[in-house]
Amino acid sequence: DAGVIQSPRHEVTEMGQEVTLRCKPISGHNSLFWYRQTMMRGLELLIYFNNNVPIDDSGMPEDRFSAKMPNASFSTLKIQPSEPRDSAVYFCASSPSTTPWTGTSGGIETSTDTQYFGPGTRLTVL
């Protein structure tokens, strides 16, 4: 498998322009996550989808950010208009599970599924 694919790998744009980041998750994976990495805040979860449905977008910083997952093999993260403070590395990750991590029951451990990350898109907004 090719792993999670992200495009473009690098994006340089000017303030006010629209930016669209793309992600192709691993085939068969049911959950998709968008993260942003900055020096100050590390890896922040922006939004995640389960079976193409947005489950939690509480990490999306502003209305300028939007994400879609029109089908199981494609997702976009759009920033419009972009600002210099949006400069960061944006990661997409996917996970095979359809059900959330259920913790432990009767002392028997149940485990969540690992998230597999793409190589990231380095965004620079001038």
Added chain:
Amino acid sequence: DQQVKQNSPSLSVQEGRISILNCDYTNSMFDYFLWYKKYPAEGPTFLISISSIKDKNEDGRFTVFLNKSAKHLSLHIVPSQPGDSAVYFCAASARGTYKYIFGTGTRLKVLA
């Protein structure tokens, strides 16, 4: 508010010695913890995990320890190798959610 904290931004260790990376969390609802490793220009890759019913999990040279009362976990790498030089992220998750909350990372440099 950072729910997962890695207070050491960087760490240097001599090859062959032990590397200890630390992580603290504040949310008592977290019950699953992970470590990811990240090389430059690559995405993070899963390294090792531990659930709250355990206090130790081992995988080869990597061991994760969990102290629930102190809300603290640590990653031990023994022996450290130059190829271990990377940024290590600690992450935590709460029951019933897919959300991983990541720390800010610790850059490990293993000196040959």
